[in-house]
Amino acid sequence: MTEMLEIETPAAGVRLIRLNRPNKLNAINEVMRDEIAQTLASVASDVDVHAVVLTGAGRGFCAGIDIRNFGPGMLEASAPAIDRLRFQEAMAGLVRALADLPQAVIAAINGPCVGAGLALSLAADIRIASTAATFGNAAILLGLSGAEMGMSYHLPRIVGAGVAADWMLTGRTVSAEEADRRGLVSQLVEPEQLLERAIEIANGVADLAPLGVQLTKRALQVNIGAGGLGPALELENRNQVLSHATDDAAARRSTWS
Template sequence: MSETLEITRPQPAVVALQLNRPRQLNAINEVMRDELVRTLAEIAADTSVDAVILTGAGRGFCSGLDVRAFGPGIPPASAPAVDRMRFQESMAALPQAIRALPQPVIAAVNGPCVGAGLALCLAADIRICSATATFGNAAILLGLSGAEMGMSYHLPRIVGTSVAADWMLTGRTVSAEEADRRGLVSEVVSPDGLTERAHEIAATIAGLSTLGVQLTKRALQANTDAPALEAAMELENRNQVLSHATDDAADRRQKWS
């Protein structure tokens, strides 16, 4: 049983992972952080899962770190730097764990997506949102660096350097319309249709070749930083050779012939 997460299997090969602290707009406390780390590791090792949906309960996706009631594990500003670094690394491990999942992750952003919540969203492979969703970096508003939890890596690659700088340096709230226009999300849907649309995308992915999907995810990640087209194509060529020889690929070719 999980205290802060709701984990369901809405359809075969799909896991829906819902942050479940709705009264706090799903702010991350110590328990949620630890449960997320454990749950993501379990999903990564589960070969029966081909797609993951990440969303929030209630009217928010995730409002970031629960600064009011995180728990005893958060060090004060007076703590030694090494202790504060370990804490920051434990938070940064969350988007790293999402990105490291072999299965594609669909972030279904149903409301405010702020700070650490934005970092989780950015680590997903596909991002869709409700028309009522909003996004914000927020750390800069607390006197901290706006670059945290992978945001200075992911955000410029998704929306471009100038737009990322605007959002991270001002901490302003970004609407669903602007998020869509800037390419942060691939789709904006009605609040009532968000869950259904996320399930449709997950079902489509889960119905494809597991190896083909996972090789595609890894190639997208690796080739975002490829030094040249030739290096990217080398990886692509090897992936095609690997996937071509599988029974799954043979069966699918037979259906098309």
């Protein structure tokens, strides 16, 4: 049971994770942080889950960290540096856990997607957004570095270094249209169609061979930083040899027309 998350199985092999603090635009407090971490750990080891949809309840995706009402774990600037580092590492761990899921992750961004929310969306494999969505890197507006929770790693790889620098150094609000134009999201849909479309995508992925999906996800993650075509081809070749020998691949080849 979770207090700050809604967990559903809308289709076979699809797990829906909904951040559920709608009155706070799903800002992450201590309870939600811990529940996200625990849920992702559970999903990672669940062989019956083949695709994950991450979204928010109400009109927001995630407004970042709840700096006013995070909970007893929130630290003052006067706290020892080692304790503040542990706090930051716990937050950043959510991004690593999401990116490390063996399943494909679809972020269905239904509204404001700010700070930690933006970081979580960047860790997804596929991002689709409502036309009502907005995006922002909020940390720099609070006197902090705009590079947090994997932002300086993921964002330049998705939208390019120049666009990432613009968004991260200014902290400005980015519209759904601009996010789509810059390649941050792969689709824009009307608000009432967003979740249905995300589940449709997830269901399509869940119907594919799980090993093929997992090897594809890992190749994308590794080869975006590959030192050249040669190392990228080596990984792809190995993956094809591994997946070709499976019973699942043989069964699918037998029905190919």
